Amino acid sequence: MASLPVSVIVVSRGRGDSLLRTLTGLTRLFHDSYEIVVVTDGEGQEAVRRLRLTEEIKVVPFADPNISAARNAGIGVAAGEIVAFIDDDAVPEPTWLTHLTAPFADPQVAATGGFVIGRNGISFQWKAHSVDRAGVSTPLRVDETRATALTPPPGRAIKTEGTNMAFRRSVLAGLGGFDPAYRFYLDDTDLNMRLARAAHTTAIAPLAQVHHAFAPSARRSASRAPRDLFEIGASLSVYMRRHCPEEDHAAVIARFRAERDAALIDHLTAGRLEPRDVLRLRRRLDEGLEAGRTRDLAPLPALPHSSRPFEPFASRAAAPGVVLAGRFRQRRALRARAAARTAEGASVSLFLFSPTMLFHRVRMTREGFWEQSGGLWGRSDRSGFLLQLTTFRKRLDREMRRIAVPRGLTGR
Template sequence: MDDPTVSVVVVSRDRGPSLELTLVGLARQLHDNYEIVVVADAAGLDAVRRQKLGREIKTVPFADPNISLARNLGTAVAAGEVVAFIDDDAVPEPTWLRHLTAPFSEPDVAAAGGFVIGRNGISFQWKAHSVDHTGQARPLDVDPARATALTPPPGRAVKTEGTNMAFRRSVLAQLGGFDPAYRFYLDDTDLNMRLARARHVTAVVPMAQVHHSFAPSSRRHASRAPRDLFEIGASLSVFLRRHCPEDAREKAVTDFVAGRDRALISHMVAGRLEPRDLRRLRARLAAGIEAGRSRTLYPLPGLPHSSEPFLPFRTRATGQSITLAGRPLSRRRLRAQAAARAAGGATVSLFILSPTALFHRVRMTRDGVWEQTGGIWGRARRDEPLVRATSFRRRLAQEIARIAALRQHKTPSN
């Protein structure tokens, strides 16, 4: 069966450089039928121009700090059968769209969510979770390699992460898209709850993976310590009004505040916040919770059909997949070689391994190269032994095997 047409919507605000890297990854998807929609402020639209993609993708100017409105504006011009969402501080693996959209070949699947990799490029930040009427998520046990289609029990939903999710456009439109009462927090969770209430099926797709860096913003520092909690508090109150029985709301608020307080103290202990920051952030959270209790809640009318025709993006990926590897002394030559091959459309994984026990890290460069660095004897997955006895060749084979399915590399024999 042919790949479904898919519109990838990226919302960007105050993150031009980060958006550029997202676009580098999106331009190299191993998928034949996709378009890219960028909803962005001036900095984001400048990033599109710097990548010389202005005529190849759809752009929607929008600078308001409301991701729900922005996503609805993106959906309004999205003409694909499926609408996928990724954040402007995330980079997709080349097979991301192929895996994420595959479950939609089943007509009863209305949504899909993939796994999210954290800043070291290896450890998972988010896997599979369900969520309840208080917004609290709980891990789900799913097959780690194959998609699992789920219909949650009453009162719960399958949670999709905003930086790695997709919806059948007809269902998304019927449900009214995203609720603008959520400025950025719990917007996707609210949609998950509405999907579950309508008994729609959501697929969890472990092989649909994106790397999420948590770029700094007006809401959080690069360290992930919060700058402000007002909208988080307001969105919590809105969510509870939408989904939680009235007699359970105060306990839900108390539990939430206690959890946030523990997180704030952890940030302070780690040196990311000062005591005066805690006082201010606690006050802002309380003010937001109170404001959300009276925030106007509007009906969500259905979204219209796309206002623009489908604009197919010509992927830069040719389908060729190569690996390059060497020691740090050869990094300049290897990086130049890798960049040249990536410019030609190859999916390139570059391994620069030193004779040390350094932990491994993975990043995608602005040349479109997946670069992994670390020690021959060091950890890649953080649950591995701290040090292992192995050779360069065996370690390289192990790391290629770990990412082979994501980048279509051939698994080497030991």
């Protein structure tokens, strides 16, 4: 069966270097019908030019610090039947889009969400959750080998994470897209609640995986310490006005403040914040909470059809998955081979093992190949044994099995 046409939307602001890697990943997907839409400021537009993609993707100039409005601008030119979203500090696995969109073969499915991998490239940052009227997420157990369509109980929604989610464009547009009252934070959660209220089904697709690096921004430093909490507070107030009974507001705010205080103290203890930063951030949170109480909550009219036709992207990944492996001391030669094969259109996974117990890390390089490095006897899965006694061949086989499906190596 032919793939449904998909529009992949990336919103980027002030993170051109990070966007370069996201776009490199998007240009190497195993999918036969997708277009790329980048909603971005001048820095992001320069990143698109550096990759020589200006004539191959849709670029929407947008500099306002409002992620909901930016996403709606992307939807405005998105012509695919499915609209997928990924952040500009994330990189997709090659089969990401295939697994994320497969559940839409069921006409009842209106939305999907995938799993998110953290900074080390191995441990999961986000799996499956539901969310309630207070915006509190609760983990869900799902079969991690296949997609599962879920219907939440009244008052809850199936949570999709903004950096790895997709929707039927017709449903998303009919709901009015994203609410611009959420300039940052809870924008996707609000949409999840509106989907649930309209009795739409959401599927969780565990094999649809992206790597999320938490790049620094105006709101967060490279160490993930917050720089400002104003919009987080404002969005919480907006969310409560939209979804939470008024008699519960005080308790929700009290719990939220306590959680944020605990996080700030952790950053303070670790040396990522100073005492004056904590005081300033607490004040900004309160200012945001107050501002959100009076922010305009306008109706969300249906979004119009795309203003532009579908513009399919020709994926750079023209060949099946290729595996290269060797000792860490051979890294220069192996990296050169990996880059050369990648330039030829192969989707390359490079494994570099050192004679140590170093933990493993995975990253996609600027050249577009995947590299996993670490000790031959070290952990990859952080829940495994500290010492992994094995041979080179057995270790390679085990690591290949771990990534085979999302990396697209199953046909080797």
